[in-house]
Amino acid sequence: MTIAGRIAAPQGGVRERIAESIAEFVALRQELHHHPELAFQERRTSARIAALLEGWGYEVTPLAGTGVIGTLRNGAGRRLAIRADIDALPIHEATGLTFASAVPGVMHACGHDGHTAILLAAARYLAETRRFRGTLHLIFQPAEEIGQGARRLIGEGLFDRFSVDAIFGLHNWPGVEEGRFGFIEGPAMAGIDQVDFRVRGKGGHGAAPHEAVDPVVAAAHAITALQSVVARNVDPLEAAVVTVGAIHGGAASNVIPDSVEMKLTLRSFSARTREVLAARVPALLTGVVQALGATAYIDYRPGFPAVVNHAAELRIAREAALAALGEGAVLPTLAPRTASEDFAWYLQEVPGAFLFLGNGEGAPLHSPEYRFNDAILLPGATLWAALAEAFLSGDIQ
Numbered sequence: 001m002t003i004a005g006r007i008a009a010p011q012g013g014v015r016e017r018i019a020e021s022i023a024e025f026v027a028l029r030q031e032l033h034h035h036p037e038l039a040f041q042e043r044r045t046s047a048r049i050a051a052l053l054e055g056w057g058y059e060v061t062p063l064a065g066t067g068v069i070g071t072l073r074n075g076a077g078r079r080l081a082i083r084a085d086i087d088a089l090p091i092h093e094a095t096g097l098t099f100a101s102a103v104p105g106v107m108h109a110c111g112h113d114g115h116t117a118i119l120l121a122a123a124r125y126l127a128e129t130r131r132f133r134g135t136l137h138l139i140f141q142p143a144e145e146i147g148q149g150a151r152r153l154i155g156e157g158l159f160d161r162f163s164v165d166a167i168f169g170l171h172n173w174p175g176v177e178e179g180r181f182g183f184i185e186g187p188a189m190a191g192i193d194q195v196d197f198r199v200r201g202k203g204g205h206g207a208a209p210h211e212a213v214d215p216v217v218a219a220a221h222a223i224t225a226l227q228s229v230v231a232r233n234v235d236p237l238e239a240a241v242v243t244v245g246a247i248h249g250g251a252a253s254n255v256i257p258d259s260v261e262m263k264l265t266l267r268s269f270s271a272r273t274r275e276v277l278a279a280r281v282p283a284l285l286t287g288v289v290q291a292l293g294a295t296a297y298i299d300y301r302p303g304f305p306a307v308v309n310h311a312a313e314l315r316i317a318r319e320a321a322l323a324a325l326g327e328g329a330v331l332p333t334l335a336p337r338t339a340s341e342d343f344a345w346y347l348q349e350v351p352g353a354f355l356f357l358g359n360g361e362g363a364p365l366h367s368p369e370y371r372f373n374d375a376i377l378l379p380g381a382t383l384w385a386a387l388a389e390a391f392l393s394g395d396i397q
């Protein structure tokens, strides 16, 4: 199995062919943007996707409520999955675009409308040209933003019903050059966990602290001690973040409250570091608070693991980008992102890679001013099409 063998598959003209119909997908992207739908409510969106896929000859299977799987078979061969996320966010759009959200308080502020249009543009090309051997499964996933879509698809038997040899996904990235791809080796996006922490003491008069157990002082010591986790427990060659993002307690200067509540976010890039945080943070919070006579109540809420790219699949995607779009389309380097993605769950099940596509300068993801850049639909769709042809080349065993 060699890269040379893969790239021997015919790839000429992919970009040109997709370019012929890209205007339709720009219009589709703007239509999806105008009708954003929140997690697990993407009924209009998934009906639109299903109808298009059926029209192009895909077998369409609904899964996980509003999820859609489009399958295209072209003889015996390998099985490839490509995923796009389809949900919007509870944000009130402030772009002023003519096709801005028609739904107050709901917005495609993460570009999932763009990811969907990119995959659909590739889907149409692949159905019309069929220059591959094997099976293609296109996964249109709901509810990425609440971190539940991928898990629910897997829980409903995604990989039992549709066995795949590899899976790929991408995310647009504001601040990265328009139309250029980033291929990050190994950990690409952070794992995330949350801790809800309550310190229970004994309330009393602010003038008689000896008769109370002060949860404010205990919470302050706990926050200070938390700084030692990254500094002293995490391997210095690994990255991690421990942030106390919220703290609430008390209401008056002369009253010692009964309790103080805190919310923490924990970020990590490897299973090992994630385990260190999961062990040390609760142990330290409990120990410090108990030493000061208070009681700790800890709700440790696991989120996603880190997105960890598989080396062979990342290389295949990179080679496909070089072959179809040229060297200018590939960024020499891109640093891992501290944001999180539920694509991580797929990569725990099957080999694959998660790629980044520059959206150009502009407002960040999840901003009410964020604008998906329609100029990246063409390179995005070209990459998916070229990758499918390379991965599902008849020459490859």
Ligand SMILES: [Zn+2]
Pocket (backbone or CB within 6 Å): 109, 110, 145, 365, 366
């Ligand atoms: Zn998002």
Ligand SMILES: [Zn+2]
Pocket (backbone or CB within 6 Å): 110, 111, 112, 144, 171
């Ligand atoms: Zn997103």
